[in-house]
Amino acid sequence: MTTTQTPTSASWIAGAATVGSGPRHNIVDPATDTVVATVDLATAADVDCAMRAARAAFRDWSTATPAERSAVLHELARLVDRDAAQLAATETAQTGKSIRLATEFDVPGSVDNIAFFAGAARNLEGKATAEYSGDHTSSIRRTPAGVVGSIAPWNYPLQMAVWKVAPALAAGCTVVLKPSELTPLTTVHLARLATEAGLPDGAFNVVTGTGAEVGAAIAGHADADVVTFTGSTSVGRTVMRQAAEHGTRVQLELGGKAPFLVFDDADLEAAVHGAVAASLINGGQDCTAATRAIVARPLYDDFVAGVAELYRKVVVGDPTDPGTDMGSLISRAHRDRVAGMVDRARAAGARIVTGGVVPDGVGAFYPPTLVADVAEDAEIYRDEVFGPVLTVSSFDGDDDGIRRADDTGYGLAASAWTRDLYRAQQAQREIAAGCVWINDHIPIVSEMPHGGMRASGFGKDMSAYSFEEYLVPKHVMSDITGIARKEWHRTVFRDS
Ligand code: NAD
Numbered sequence: 001m002t003t004t005q006t007p008t009s010a011s012w013i014a015g016a017a018t019v020g021s022g023p024r025h026n027i028v029d030p031a032t033d034t035v036v037a038t039v040d041l042a043t044a045a046d047v048d049c050a051m052r053a054a055r056a057a058f059r060d061w062s063t064a065t066p067a068e069r070s071a072v073l074h075e076l077a078r079l080v081d082r083d084a085a086q087l088a089a090t091e092t093a094q095t096g097k098s099i100r101l102a103t104e105f106d107v108p109g110s111v112d113n114i115a116f117f118a119g120a121a122r123n124l125e126g127k128a129t130a131e132y133s134g135d136h137t138s139s140i141r142r143t144p145a146g147v148v149g150s151i152a153p154w155n156y157p158l159q160m161a162v163w164k165v166a167p168a169l170a171a172g173c174t175v176v177l178k179p180s181e182l183t184p185l186t187t188v189h190l191a192r193l194a195t196e197a198g199l200p201d202g203a204f205n206v207v208t209g210t211g212a213e214v215g216a217a218i219a220g221h222a223d224a225d226v227v228t229f230t231g232s233t234s235v236g237r238t239v240m241r242q243a244a245e246h247g248t249r250v251q252l253e254l255g256g257k258a259p260f261l262v263f264d265d266a267d268l269e270a271a272v273h274g275a276v277a278a279s280l281i282n283g284g285q286d287c288t289a290a291t292r293a294i295v296a297r298p299l300y301d302d303f304v305a306g307v308a309e310l311y312r313k314v315v316v317g318d319p320t321d322p323g324t325d326m327g328s329l330i331s332r333a334h335r336d337r338v339a340g341m342v343d344r345a346r347a348a349g350a351r352i353v354t355g356g357v358v359p360d361g362v363g364a365f366y367p368p369t370l371v372a373d374v375a376e377d378a379e380i381y382r383d384e385v386f387g388p389v390l391t392v393s394s395f396d397g398d399d400d401g402i403r404r405a406d407d408t409g410y411g412l413a414a415s416a417w418t419r420d421l422y423r424a425q426q427a428q429r430e431i432a433a434g435c436v437w438i439n440d441h442i443p444i445v446s447e448m449p450h451g452g453m454r455a456s457g458f459g460k461d462m463s464a465y466s467f468e469e470y471l472v473p474k475h476v477m478s479d480i481t482g483i484a485r486k487e488w489h490r491t492v493f494r495d496s
Helices: 044-063 066-082 084-095 099-120 157-171 185-196 211-219 233-244 268-284 297-313 332-347 398-406 421-430 464-470 487-491
Strands: 011-013 016-018 024-029 034-040 136-144 147-151 174-178 204-206 226-230 249-253 258-262 290-296 351-354 369-372 389-395 413-417 435-438 471-479
Touching (some): 011 044, 011 185, 024 084, 044 136, 044 174, 044 204, 044 211, 066 099, 066 157, 084 157, 099 157, 147 157, 147 211, 157 174, 174 211, 185 204, 211 233, 226 233, 226 464, 233 249, 258 268, 268 297, 268 389, 268 413, 297 351, 297 369, 332 351, 332 369, 389 398, 398 413, 421 435, 464 471
Parallel strands (some): 226 249, 258 290
Antiparallel strands (some): 011 016, 024 034, 136 471, 351 369
16 A cells, blocks of 8 residues: 555545545556555536536636635645645656656646636736727626536646646636546645635536546536546547537647657757657656657667667656656556557567567556657557657658658647757748747746647647636627617618
8 A cells, every 4th residue: 555645535526525426446556556545436426516516606706806716726826835745746656657757847837837827817808998889888808608527637637637727717617627537636635725725615626437427427518618628539529529419618638649850950969868858758648748759861870879878778667766767657558558559560660779568567667668760651650659659760851851740630749959940930830739849848838828739639728828718708888879769770670
């Protein structure tokens, strides 16, 4: 048994810990194969309860002043920071990610995101107010969209919950959120802290259950005004179909297959180090991770040798040890899926430069794996692996490189490595992606939007752009003439 906070419940409804009415379920530490917590899963009936609580809380929360909403979010940021060590330890226990990443990225990133929306809550403005018709004053008020149903993945459980909940609450919406049933513990902790911070009961509810039951119940709920989803492309499409039942608007943050494009003038050392960090972050279980290195032929051999050398130095092991670089993957089932894709690539003729072998022993570990000489139509080149696997292929000429980088059904993230301003400008313009980095790959900031295009979904998390998901622009048009028989009535009836 790993020592972590073990809540008696994995749900939080109307300001209180709630035991789900579904089956018993173990939260497993994938690095040790031990049980971290035993919880009772929620059911569709629990979703109904949570939706009612969110609806009941909506009026008061949506009419709270921006300053009041901001104060609660500022306090929530402070409390998450106060509990940082405990949250990081729990995140590591339920995901297998390294404690260094949880401590230095997951938790502070969450604190910063909540703090950003605490400020942004007081900066919500409509656009122009004017007499466009001549006879009326028109103005825009941005009104909270209502009750938000959210569904989150397991890769960054706390951060993904924060990305959904913070902008929604800042906008005046109330939320029912389903974390992955593999990783609900930090999300329930977050909800408890929100209540401690003074958030009204019911404004943020957590229901932990399976996707097939609880996820479907949220996405297809008649009382959800917005459905926001982060997860795989295939489930995202299912969620969109479920939401269509009631014509509910959706936001989808889906999978990715980010290219890492290295031109022949790039700083090779920077590109090699950047590729290692960007492909292995969170064990490669990151939707924006570098997955396809596309390298100009003159640099190709040195790039492959440089990445392979660093991959072999990466310390894979006990995620609770601060000296560990990379912990385990999320589960043995997921590890086997990753290994299967690498095995099929090998069988199809790709060269496994390093890694690619499942280690013996406990835990869902998989080594950093570099796959070279990959065909453009290979499964491993086209489909999301979501593991510590980087493919490398070469190109001749800038147009070919950019074409290859953009040749994917996804459109979430990409990077280009060059010292040439014109190449950088061409790459950022030509590659379809929600984010294009130049000479870096991965950094995010709360002030800038995150979201994709194509099979990576649509809509934005983070930044003021995310308010578009949670606010409806309402046009208010007030007559300023006081005239009873208005000129425009003549177009309908002519008694005047
Ligand atoms: P997933 O799609 O399997 O699950 C995501 C969530 O959907 C989970 O809570 C799951 O229980 C739920 N779900 C499953 N079936 C459902 C159904 N039929 N109806 C409603 N909900 C259902 O994804 P995952 O394996 O948890 O996460 C990995 C995926 O998430 C990767 O594809 C990754 O690229 C993507 N991701 C995207 C972003 C982004 O911002 N674009 C961020 C993180 C992860």
